[in-house]
Amino acid sequence: xxLRQVEIFYYVAQHRSFSKAAAALSLTQPTVSGHIKALEAAxxxxxxxxxxxxxxxxxxxxxxxxxxxxxxxxKQAALQGIEELRDGLRxxxxxxxxxxxxxxxxxxxxxxxxxQYPGISIALHITDTMETLDRVVRGDLELGIVGAQVxxxxxxxxxxxxxxxxxxxxxxxxxxxxxxxxxxxxTTVPFIQRERGSGSxxxxxxxxADAGLPPAHLRVMAEMGxxxxxxxxxxxxxxxxxxxxxxxxxxxxxxxICTVAIERLSIRRHFSVIRHxxxxxxxxxxxxxxxxxxxxxxxxxxxxxxxxxxxx
Amino acid sequence: xxLRQVEIFYYVAQHRSFSKAAAALSLTQPTVSGHIKALEAAxxxxxxxxxxxxxxxxxxxxxxxxxxxxxxxxKQAALQGIEELRDGLRxxxxxxxxxxxxxxxxxxxxxxxxxQYPGISIALHITDTMETLDRVVRGDLELGIVGAQVxxxxxxxxxxxxxxxxxxxxxxxxxxxxxxxxxxxxTTVPFIQRERGSGSxxxxxxxxADAGLPPAHLRVMAEMGxxxxxxxxxxxxxxxxxxxxxxxxxxxxxxxICTVAIERLSIRRHFSVIRHxxxxxxxxxxxxxxxxxxxxxxxxxxxxxxxxxxxx
DNA sequence: GTCGCTTACGTCTAACGTAACGATG
DNA sequence: CATCGTTACGTTAGACGTAAGCGAC
Numbered sequence: 102x103x104l105r106q107v108e109i110f111y112y113v114a115q116h117r118s119f120s121k122a123a124a125a126l127s128l129t130q131p132t133v134s135g136h137i138k139a140l141e142a143a144x145x146x147x148x149x150x151x152x153x154x155x156x157x158x159x160x161x162x163x164x165x166x167x168x169x170x171x172x173x174x175x176k177q178a179a180l181q182g183i184e185e186l187r188d189g190l191r192x193x194x195x196x197x198x199x200x201x202x203x204x205x206x207x208x209x210x211x212x213x214x215x216x217q218y219p220g221i222s223i224a225l226h227i228t229d230t231m232e233t234l235d236r237v238v239r240g241d242l243e244l245g246i247v248g249a250q251v252x253x254x255x256x257x258x259x260x261x262x263x264x265x266x267x268x269x270x271x272x273x274x275x276x277x278x279x280x281x282x283x284x285x286x287x288t289t290v291p292f293i294q295r296e297r298g299s300g301s302x303x304x305x306x307x308x309x310a311d312a313g314l315p316p317a318h319l320r321v322m323a324e325m326g327x328x329x330x331x332x333x334x335x336x337x338x339x340x341x342x343x344x345x346x347x348x349x350x351x352x353x354x355x356x357x358i359c360t361v362a363i364e365r366l367s368i369r370r371h372f373s374v375i376r377h378x379x380x381x382x383x384x385x386x387x388x389x390x391x392x393x394x395x396x397x398x399x400x401x402x403x404x405x406x407x408x409x410x411x412x413x
Numbered sequence: 414x415x416l417r418q419v420e421i422f423y424y425v426a427q428h429r430s431f432s433k434a435a436a437a438l439s440l441t442q443p444t445v446s447g448h449i450k451a452l453e454a455a456x457x458x459x460x461x462x463x464x465x466x467x468x469x470x471x472x473x474x475x476x477x478x479x480x481x482x483x484x485x486x487x488k489q490a491a492l493q494g495i496e497e498l499r500d501g502l503r504x505x506x507x508x509x510x511x512x513x514x515x516x517x518x519x520x521x522x523x524x525x526x527x528x529q530y531p532g533i534s535i536a537l538h539i540t541d542t543m544e545t546l547d548r549v550v551r552g553d554l555e556l557g558i559v560g561a562q563v564x565x566x567x568x569x570x571x572x573x574x575x576x577x578x579x580x581x582x583x584x585x586x587x588x589x590x591x592x593x594x595x596x597x598x599x600t601t602v603p604f605i606q607r608e609r610g611s612g613s614x615x616x617x618x619x620x621x622a623d624a625g626l627p628p629a630h631l632r633v634m635a636e637m638g639x640x641x642x643x644x645x646x647x648x649x650x651x652x653x654x655x656x657x658x659x660x661x662x663x664x665x666x667x668x669x670i671c672t673v674a675i676e677r678l679s680i681r682r683h684f685s686v687i688r689h690x691x692x693x694x695x696x697x698x699x700x701x702x703x704x705x706x707x708x709x710x711x712x713x714x715x716x717x718x719x720x721x722x723x724x725x
Numbered sequence: 726g727t728c729g730c731t732t733a734c735g736t737c738t739a740a741c742g743t744a745a746c747g748a749t750g
Numbered sequence: 751c752a753t754c755g756t757t758a759c760g761t762t763a764g765a766c767g768t769a770a771g772c773g774a775c
Contacts, residue, residue, distance in 0.1 A: 102488065102491070102492060102495075103416070103417075104415070104416030104417075104488070105415075105416075105740085107491075118754080118755095119754075119755060119756095120753085120754060120755080128740095128741075128742090129741075129742055129743080130754075130755070130756095131741085131742075131743085131744095131755085131756075131757085131758095132740070132741055132742070133755095134755060134756060134757090135739095135740080135741085135756090135757095136740085138756085139739090139740095144495055144499070145499060146495065146498070146499055146696065147693030149693075150552070150689075150691060150692040150693055151691070151748095151754090151755065151756095152691045152692070152749090153691075153748080153749045153750065153754085154749065154750075154753065154754055154755090156754090156755085157552065157692075159692065159693045159694075159695060160504060160505075160507075160555070160695035160697075160698070161495075161498055161499075161693075161695050161696060164494060164495070164498050164504065165491070165494075165495060168487070168490065168491030168494055168495070169491070171487050171490075171491070172484070172487050172488060172491060175480070175483050175484050175487050176414065176416070176484060178480065178483075179414070179419075179477070179480030179481070179483070179484060180414060182476060182477075182480055183414075183456055183458065183473075183476070183477060183480070186458070186473055186476050187456070187457060187458055187473075192472060192473075192476065193472070195472075240462070240469060243472065377462075379462060379463070379464045379465075380462040380464070380469075380471065381459030381462055381471045381473075382471075383471060383472035383473050384458065384473065385472075386472070417765085430729080430730095431729075431730060431731095432728090432729060432730080440765095440766075440767090441766070441767055441768080442729075442730070442731095443730085443731075443732080443733095443766085443767075443768085443769095444765070444766050444767070445730095446730060446731060446732090447731090447732095447764095447765080447766085448765085450731085451764090463729090463730065463731095464774090465728095465729085465773080465774045465775065466728065466729055466730090466774070466775075468729090468730085726775105727774100727775090728773105728774085728775085729772100729773095729774090730771105730772085730773085730774105731770105731771075731772075731773100732769100732770080732771070732772095733768100733769085733770080733771095734767100734768090734769090734770105735766105735767090735768085736765100736766085736767085736768105737764100737765090737766085737767105738763105738764090738765075738766095739762100739763090739764090739765095740761100740762090740763080740764095741760105741761085741762085741763095742759100742760090742761085742762105743758100743759090743760085743761105744757105744758085744759090745756105745757085745758080745759105746755105746756075746757070746758090747754100747755085747756075747757090748753100748754090748755085748756095749752100749753085749754085749755100750751105750752095750753090
């Protein structure tokens with residue numbers, strides 16, 4: 102049974118006329134005749150009584166009519182669903198982000214993106230860089246945004262907005278009012294670092310090592326799983342840390358944490374958008390990726406990114 | 414969007430493999446490839462991620478999969494519905510019958526027919542011959558069984574079981590014990606006849622007229638709308654009547670009404686199955702018509718048709 | 726090298742249109 | 751005779767198969 106035939110049957114049944122159905126379908130009347138004939142032959146049923154100029158459904162035709170209506174409706178619903186999907190108007194955008202991008206960057210971006218597509222839903226999985234990468238590889242996430250360049254076959258990295266990692270100290274710390282401290286000074290104070298697997302930690306260790314300060318020289322007094330925990334540790338006077346300036350916005354404003362420059366050291370990184378090269382992106386994900394590319398770093402910093410120097 | 418493509422897509426999605434889907438569909442693998450390619454082009458969407466030897470649905474593919482499943486299921490349901498319909502296993506058999514066939518013949522036949530098709534329902538409309546004919550013409554009834562040959566363009570008559578119209582008198586009537594009476598005697602007793610439009614009345618009038626007894630010569634003392642009313646009239650001693658032997662079964666057995674032969678007159682008729690020549694019969698009606706044809710008059714008379722001579 | 730999807734190409738069915746025919750009112 | 755469905759036939763698109771190509775493990 103061919104859907105085309107069923108569709109034509111549906112039109113004929115509705116119009117009670119072969120010729121009117123043909124007109125409605127932009128076909129010629131013999132074509133409609135042929136399809137109905139073929140359908141009747143395929144089903145081995147007579148579907149219409151041809152009564153002079155009147156065409157009526159037979160009992161069998163009425164049964165088929167109900168099924169035909171359901172088929173045509175289902176097809177229509179499918180086409181509409183696909184249409185909306187293709188336009189990125191519907192669907193679920195499944196994203197992943199490591200902690201800093203996931204907590205401080207993506208929420209702002211999604212806040213701009215979602216209002217443009219009221220029909221969509223967004224799932225944002227915030228884990229760490231490694232886990233995000235794994236999920237992209239498995240296909241659980243369409244796109245990930247991570248804070249470190251982690252290579253993997255089948256995974257493409259696209260550089261994204263820039264981030265600066267800064268030295269953060271408690272407002273009551275002796276360094277709080279200094280313009281800058283030397284790199285060597287870092288080894289003299291208790292240091293709090295992120296857990297292994299964190300992109301931030303990777304970047305910090307690389308940057309310090311490149312500048313001639315092996316990570317082992319730091320007086321690491323604590324290793325914490327989240328940036329939030331580290332901030333609490335800093336405020337409690339446990340130690341200092343180097344973290345994304347993005348995470349310090351509120352604390353700088355509030356004056357509870359101050360950032361201090363490190364002499365001759367600027368730790369900058371790009372966040373990366375990662376995706377599986379072997380998998381196709383959903384239209385919605387494509388739309389989002391395009392949206393990301395139109396975002397200049399400016400449009401992010403424009404909204405309340407803390408200035409480098411603490412306000413307090 | 415072609416249903417064939419969707420169906421093939423559905424198989425590929427289920428098997429997570431083009432080649433396995435091809436095998437399941439008895440197609441070659443390139444054919445399946447081609448269909449998926451065409452579908453992806455038609456929808457302007459990538460439906461599968463081809464990951465080496467693994468094939469996975471994209472997000473768009475998953476959306477389509479839901480629709481595809483509904484489409485395939487709907488098609489399947491339609492085919493099954495049609496199948497059952499064609500086999501006459503389901504549906505409604507809409508019949509009409511004039512009073513005698515409708516009340517005394519069809520119930521017996523339907524009692525044999527329906528148990529063979531548990532899924533069907535039967536609507537039996539009992540009116541008179543003319544009304545039954547009209548309804549067949551209008552298409553409200555697929556088949557009618559009437560007691561007289563009434564010609565109409567587009568209506569075909571098929572002779573059915575034979576019926577005998579007999580003289581019925583009350584058990585207390587002077588004629589009750591006679592073997593027969595003369596035709597002329599009929600004009601000497603009060604006569605009860607059926608209403609206009611009745612096939613029985615038509616047949617009786619024709620038969621008497623043919624035998625030389627104009628209907629006007631009867632001493633008609635009552636005209637009643639139903640056979641049942643006439644039987645009550647006979648039992649009450651209002652008069653005699655000529656009616657179908659089929660309607661007298663119980664009364665003869667009970668001894669309340671006796672049948673008497675009329676000399677040199679036997680009034681026989683065939684019931685006719687009528688149908689519209691311009692309309693197709695539903696498979697169920699076809700099945701029923703075939704069933705009717707296999708019924709010999711014997712199989713009807715076999716079950717308790719009253720003997721011509723009264724038992725009492 | 727093997728497995729599995731894609732591409733290329735040839736065949737053949739069938740979808741469609743045009744034109745002629747036929748029946749109904 | 752006008753309208754509407756059917757039949758006949760020619761054209762073209764596409765469904766399918768075979769064979770070769772190609773990337774991944």
